[in-house]
Amino acid sequence: MKQAFFNWSSGKDSAFALYKVLQDKEYVIKKLLTNVNEEYRRISMHGLREELLDEQVKAIGFPSEKLYFPAQVTMEMYNQKMKETLTSFKDEHLDYAIFGDIFLEDLKKYRDQKLAEVGLKGVYPLWKRDTKELLKEFLQLGFKTITVCVNAKLLGKEFVGRIIDEDFINELPDNIDPCGENGEFHTFCFDGPIFKNPVKFEVGEKVLKSYTLNEDDDQSCHTDTSEDIKEYDTSFWYCDLIPV
Template structure:
């Protein structure tokens, strides 16, 4: 059994990939790794409060390692911090790193290149699987998730703060991937077979925020692909969740 850490995003693809990895017993997952924004105490990209991340981890029962970045992290700083953290995991005898990516070739290539530099191999349990099959499997297993961020150029305010269910999927425009794999939306998983108990939360305000990235920002953001970048200099709806 290979010693591996899991890259935990707090969202649905991450949850399903972790579930599958734990079921197959090929990898020993004894650590979750999450990147956070230290200036706002929130999970990177998803904008989720750290308290909800910690509640997830407690319910899952696997230790967490956070990697903190400032909101204005440069490409050089990002690369240095990530390399330091991955190198420290190698010293702890981790040989594999597991992700929930599905079909973004450039993102996978980026991850594998960086991992190879420190001697770690990437693992992708959901890779190249049909996203409609993935979301149906996610729901059929009993997972529950809510959208916490949507790209406002692709989805309206009514899509943020929504539970992922059949009605939500039916209302998505045809141009939007049902798993949001192109960055159309991000989610928070609050219940399912991974959890010892559901995560209690309350829905707060919905806020429209704009972002403009320079080239250094684009290069330093490991969760963003060329396709996402084309629509990143725009607006995003966020739904603020708080732990009850």
């Protein structure tokens, strides 16, 4: 079987993509890789506490590897560290990198280019699936997920710290992708068919955080390499989840 590592965000798309891979049985997943903000010890963009990531991975049952980055890091720095990590995975004969991406063409192109530089290949189990149907199937399978970050330009405070269910979906504005694939919101998946047990937590405070862009921002990233933070995406609602 093909040996792979999984790019793990802790959110619903990662969880569903992992489920699909496990069902297909074409790949053997050796580890989950997650980017973590070294200053705050939280998952990049999601703002999820590292402790909850640890509990989540433990409940799923795979080895975990974390890459720690400063809150602001240039693309050059990011690419160099990622290349070193990918090269080490290649040396371990992990020839495939699995992602939960659905339809962001530029992001997929970027990923595939960087993987090819070290002889790896990207795998996208959810690619080009209808996002509304994906979310419907996700919920029908018994997965449970909560929003931990929303783009304040597109969604209000009432959408963060919400369990995703039919009511949540029905309340989304028409311009919002049901899976938040354009960066509208990020989630933490805490239960479902890939979990040995639910991850327990309490919902903490909701905070609005704004970021100031400057002339050098086009040379930096927020350690997830996605296009989530654009020139006009500078404010986000975060909901702190507290381990119990």
